[in-house]
Amino acid sequence: MSEALKRDYEIGAEIGRGRFGAVFLCYSAQSGETFAVKTIDRTRLTDPTDRQLVEQEAKITLLAAVGNPHVVQIYGVYEDDSVIHLVLDLLPGPDLFDRITGREGPIPEPEAAALMAQLMEAINACHRRGIAHRDVKPDNVMFDSRGRIRLVDFGSAECFGEERAMSGVVGTPHYVAPEVLAGREYSEKVDVWSAGVILYLMLGGILPFYGETAVEIFEAVLRGNLRFPSRIFSSVSLAAKDLIRRMICRDPSRRFSADQVLRHRWIVGGGEGANLA
Structure with missing residues (x-):
């Protein structure tokens, strides 16, 4: 020491x-x-x-x-x-992964919307300052003594700008965006993809892309075949599913920004079952 x-x-x-x-x-x-x-x-x-x-x-x-x-x-x-x-800060836990897995059944929509709003406020503030976290996952979302979310571990973070794209494979298999795995340059929207995976996990209790090995997980992410199994998501509102689709969007140009996520009707309405036609 x-x-x-x-x-x-x-x-x-x-x-x-x-x-x-x-x-x-x-x-x-x-x-x-x-x-x-x-x-x-x-x-x-x-x-x-x-x-x-x-x-x-x-x-x-x-x-x-x-x-x-x-x-x-x-x-x-x-x-x-x-x-x-x-x-x-001393943040002794539990982390968001513990909160998701330590309960019976998915997180109710109002609670999930409140948690996602805090996480996206953290991510949006980082993006406004030219910082991409690049390893957004439930294990890196902690709670302080007041129960507020704290985004932690900036060991994979990178600075970006209008003339400075990012590259390099970093992140965690289940949560990494496809453009990272494809070896292309990418933007800060990789964090939005990862947060979308967290939202899917909170509301469904399962991950959208999975496999027995890291290679199989990467292949599933690259395919990006997003589904909402009816036996699991039948009670999830159309608004929540709409937001997830806009976050877990394979085309980064069409994927929501962090600011757009915060302005989505499901977040603004506190997850109170606002259905879309």
Whole structure:
């Protein structure tokens, strides 16, 4: 651990682990407040792309978090030649995946609309600042002590602009957009596709694209054959299905933007069964 970090924070138990490091509890030496510290081991970053993403994670998280109550906040960055430490909000869980899978049956539409509105507010704020998250999934959607959604883990995030498209295969198999897998340049709308998959999962309790292996999942995503099995979606409103179709749209030029999702009648109406003719 960095000496500067240990001077400012008391490091506690490990609470998580990822590809490049671990997450620990930590306590401010000045106030006693509890935070999380994400420790990234630079020696594990053998791939140049991974190194670039990790090196810019702190900067992007800071940019995304300013004035955005639905993004994890960052309180300090400590680094040396071998390690990067990010001091973040402590969000002990459960995450959105736990909330979806830990109940009997799908999430009711009003609750799903409220959750999706918060998630899309976070994504829309990021997009307005030229940031694409690129790994939107339920595991990266946490809840704070007030029950508000917080989008976390900007380790795959990238900056974009009018003259700067994105490329590279990043993300998680069930949630990744087809244009990412196809090896083409793509836009921030990849986050909208991923959020659409989350909405489908919340309302149906199943994933729209699946397979026994990652390759089979990728093939299903590339086909993009979106269906609403009647035995599962018969009670889901036409408005909700309309929004899902506009989010999980194979053609990025026709896919909704984050702002359009927030203005859709199902979101504006709080998921109260507004059917479309």
